[in-house]
Amino acid sequence: MATTRPRIVIVGGGFAGAYCAQRLNRILRRRDVEVVLIDRHNYFVFYPLLVEAGTGSLEPRHAVVPIREFLDRGEFVMSEVTDVDVRRRRVIHTLKGSDRREEMSYDHLVLACGSVTRMPDIPGLRERGFQLKSLADAVALRDRAILMLEMANATKDRTMQEALLRCVVVGGSFTGVEVAGEFDELIRRAVRRYPHVAPDACGMTLVEMGDRVLPPLGADLSDFALRHLRRRGIDVRLKTTVREVGEDFVTLDTGTRLPTRTVIWCAGIEPDPLVRRLDVPTDERGYIRCARDGRVEGFDDLWAIGDAAVNRDAGGHAYPATAQHAVQLGTAVADNVDRALRGAATRPCDLKTRGSLAAIGCRTGVARIFGFKLAGFPAWFLWRTVYLLKMPRLSRRVRVALDWTINLFFSPDYVQLGMAEARKRRSDGGARASGGP
Numbered sequence: 001m002a003t004t005r006p007r008i009v010i011v012g013g014g015f016a017g018a019y020c021a022q023r024l025n026r027i028l029r030r031r032d033v034e035v036v037l038i039d040r041h042n043y044f045v046f047y048p049l050l051v052e053a054g055t056g057s058l059e060p061r062h063a064v065v066p067i068r069e070f071l072d073r074g075e076f077v078m079s080e081v082t083d084v085d086v087r088r089r090r091v092i093h094t095l096k097g098s099d100r101r102e103e104m105s106y107d108h109l110v111l112a113c114g115s116v117t118r119m120p121d122i123p124g125l126r127e128r129g130f131q132l133k134s135l136a137d138a139v140a141l142r143d144r145a146i147l148m149l150e151m152a153n154a155t156k157d158r159t160m161q162e163a164l165l166r167c168v169v170v171g172g173s174f175t176g177v178e179v180a181g182e183f184d185e186l187i188r189r190a191v192r193r194y195p196h197v198a199p200d201a202c203g204m205t206l207v208e209m210g211d212r213v214l215p216p217l218g219a220d221l222s223d224f225a226l227r228h229l230r231r232r233g234i235d236v237r238l239k240t241t242v243r244e245v246g247e248d249f250v251t252l253d254t255g256t257r258l259p260t261r262t263v264i265w266c267a268g269i270e271p272d273p274l275v276r277r278l279d280v281p282t283d284e285r286g287y288i289r290c291a292r293d294g295r296v297e298g299f300d301d302l303w304a305i306g307d308a309a310v311n312r313d314a315g316g317h318a319y320p321a322t323a324q325h326a327v328q329l330g331t332a333v334a335d336n337v338d339r340a341l342r343g344a345a346t347r348p349c350d351l352k353t354r355g356s357l358a359a360i361g362c363r364t365g366v367a368r369i370f371g372f373k374l375a376g377f378p379a380w381f382l383w384r385t386v387y388l389l390k391m392p393r394l395s396r397r398v399r400v401a402l403d404w405t406i407n408l409f410f411s412p413d414y415v416q417l418g419m420a421e422a423r424k425r426r427s428d429g430g431a432r433a434s435g436g437p
């Protein structure tokens, strides 16, 4: 890709990077500037709908946005970025399907590589804990729930059934509450198809270290959500955390040991591991430190946006790691890169926080939007409407709306998609090929 034109490279095509690339492609359309977006996937996950993809309310493919369709124009490269040489202005990457190391030069680089689930050093957590941070995670969780139902149906031992059908979700913020509420509903609906399983053998425990769930929504909506979850039989344990995750149990810091085969960790994120390999300034938690215009501190040609960075408002407060802020940062930084190319002064990225919404199961939601508070069915309906409208492209919106409509009239399919089996077969094959067992 030798070129004399200025080249802007964006690493990460999630909410922040894809919107940044889209904006740059539009504003630089008539100028001789090359925009290249690099991501390890050729889609980005529309995270607000990921829990629904896991519970089967939505076809998993419909919870992602194909990058090539989203961009219309501009260059996209499906590749794993392994390093950045910030002195020589080179991105080092490995094309998917190849193991050859490639280098790409840049004039401006936007780092938008997002975050991963932060798994602390709790014995057994990394080996046995589930998470929800990718499409594969959503499918794996659903497969797990169905496997547990099939196993419970095959045993008459009530204690064993309870252990198989208890799920422990850790983290009482948006993802944890949505996962607990929606997966509980999935299992309770599915159990009707399993004649040997006692419906009251199913159990969901939500463990939260703080003294409330969904703290950003304020005390009254948080209380509403807590009451709703508990009324449905979800065992919410506040001021509690996990000490150990075993094959068939979890131990809480209170000393209580709960029999379970499924622990889902939804308690916190950290920057993508790529950030640790880069020679850029980071804060004490490892997030890239940025000036108000989105530039990485100390650099003229390096920008960072979204979950991997810490971007601050005029008062010095970090914007929360959410899709709504990532999208606004993507477009604001695209405008600043354009200004920098023209030699004009850049502007601070001032973002608007429009509100927060959560779907907490059984067509119930909680929402705080433009200062208004809403709870129950209207909030759930608003949640679906907002995210349907936010989903890019009419064709994808229609697909999502059709999935939801079909689910109103027909019961979901309780079938595994075989994610874990396919992975195991490949790794077994790999082990055999390399002389393993």
Ligand SMILES: Cc1cc2nc3c(=O)[nH]c(=O)nc-3n(C[C@H](O)[C@H](O)[C@H](O)COP(=O)(O)OP(=O)(O)OC[C@H]3O[C@@H](n4cnc5c(N)ncnc54)[C@H](O)[C@@H]3O)c2cc1C
Pocket: 011, 012, 013, 014, 015, 016, 017, 038, 039, 040, 041, 043, 044, 045, 047, 048, 049, 050, 051, 079, 080, 081, 082, 112, 113, 114, 115, 132, 133, 174, 175, 272, 274, 305, 306, 307, 308, 321, 322, 323, 324, 325, 326, 357
């Ligand atoms: C389950 C869940 C539900 C959520 N719900 C909401 C919600 O309802 N509302 C809301 O506002 N926010 C929500 N969020 C948060 C929101 O999704 C994130 O804040 C947002 O995605 C951040 O955007 P980003 O572009 O920084 O990162 P991402 O969207 O994660 O994108 C990062 C991209 O970088 C790519 N990448 C990373 N490293 C490399 C590499 N080395 N090489 C190549 N590519 C790489 C990844 O493949 C990915 O596509 C949710 C998050 C989760 C996990």
